[in-house]
Each structure stands twice: as structure tokens, then as C-alpha cells.
Amino acid sequence: DAKTTQPNSMESNEEEPVHLPCNHSTISGTDYIHWYRQLPSQGPEYVIHGLTSNVNNRMASLAIAEDRKSSTLILHRATLRDAAVYYCILRDAGETSGSRLTFGEGTQLTVNP
Amino acid sequence: NAGVMQNPRHLVRRRGQEARLRCSPMKGHSHVYWYRQLPEEGLKFMVYLQKENIIDESGMPKERFSAEFPKEGPSILRIQQVVRGDSAAYFCASSENTYSGNTIYFGEGSWLTVV
Secondary structure: OOOOEOOOEEEEEOOOOEEEEEEOOOOOOOOEEEEEEEOOOOOOEEEEEEOOOOEEOOOOEEEEOOOOOEEEEEEOOOOHHHOEEEEEEEEOOOOOHHHOOOOOOOEEEEEEO | OOOOEEEOOEEEEOOOOOEEEEEEOOOOOOEEEEEEEOOOOOEEEEEEEEOOEEEEOOOOOOOOEEEEOOOOOOEEEEEOOOOHHHOEEEEEEEEOOOOOOOOOEEOOOEEEEEO
16 A cells, blocks of 8 residues: 655644645555544544545545645644544555555644634 | 444453454445554554455454454454453444545444453
8 A cells, every 4th residue: 555654743723724744655546545534532534535636525625736746634724623633545446455544643633722 | 324333332351252343334335344443553454344245354363353244234343252452442434335536434433441
């Protein structure tokens, strides 16, 4: 599975935007970029995913670099509830390997009141 | 539309007992995955199943662990003769298919404590 690199931790203030970076220099042409987050004592929660174009949904935006070697998850206005570990994951198109999500260490986001 | 349902949420077992964790996928999903998260560690893939078939068990420990997803009923992750090192959170996930642009949804987890 292609590897992703994320900062171990980031801090933000409540109500401010947060940009969470992810590097994936070995991404292949068919890999989708998925983001999940995990709040304490809960299961991973799907946030957003994309292939080439930037994506928006009610939770966040995903900005994908033109060469696809990096991406940024954008939380437009952080709330205390957004404090979580955020995982950037590449999911390939293989029939069995594409079924697995390989979780790295993720980024621990702290949101200050 | 109910999400992925796991039970029990918390389970305490003595060493040597068996643990059975159940997972009902989201409606319309026929693909189920089990992940384990040991204390202070990341999530690790264990097994991927479709109805009545194990597709990928590359992450399953070789002994004491088994999984099934019968034609009717929930998926079951079974741990025989539990040891303290099995204490972890076990997460089930499901998806409609394995298309890499599709979403995998997770349950809230089952927390196993072995005493």
C-alpha cells in the first residue's frame, strides 16, 4: 500500500480554519485519497475522499495537489468536537488490497477554546 | 439508515475464555471488515469477508482467531482462549463493494478486556 506522511500533531483555535496536510509522493494513478477521523473511544468516522479534483462536503473540503503527491484536509471552522486523530489513507483499486484501509499514525488535532 | 452495529460494546473475559464479537453491516452492504486497535496503537486490518466467504485474512493472528459472515445474520469475530494481549478495541466496518472510490463505514467498536 502506498504510504502517507502526516504531522504528528496540530493545534487550532475554535472557530478558525484548520489545514491538515498529507504527503503521498508514491501515490499511483488509481489510488483514491480517503480521510477518516477518530474521536476518543469511538470508531473511525469517514470525512471525505477524492481522486484528482478538489472535493467539498458538509464536514470538510479536500484540496488535492495537481501532481497528486499531496493533499490538504480543510476544516473551515474548527469546533471542540473536531478534536480527533485525522488519518489520510490511500486506497488502491486492487480487488482485495483495495478492500483494506492502512491506517498510519495520523495527526492529533487539538482545538483550543 | 442504521449504521454499522456492533455488540457487545464492552466485554470482559477471563483468560482462557472465549470472546464473540458481532457485527451487523449497514443495510445493503455485503462486505465486512474487522480491524483491531491495541491500547495506544493504531488500527490494524484483520480480515475482510463477503457473505459466506473469507476474502482476505492476511491480518488475522494464525491461532485462536476466526471470523465468519454467514448467509443470514451478523458477522462474528471469535477469539478462543483469550489472553491479556487480546485486550483491545475491535472495529467492524462495511461497504457496498470494494471499489476504491467507495466509502467504508465503521461501527463504534467492541472493547474487549481480558482479566
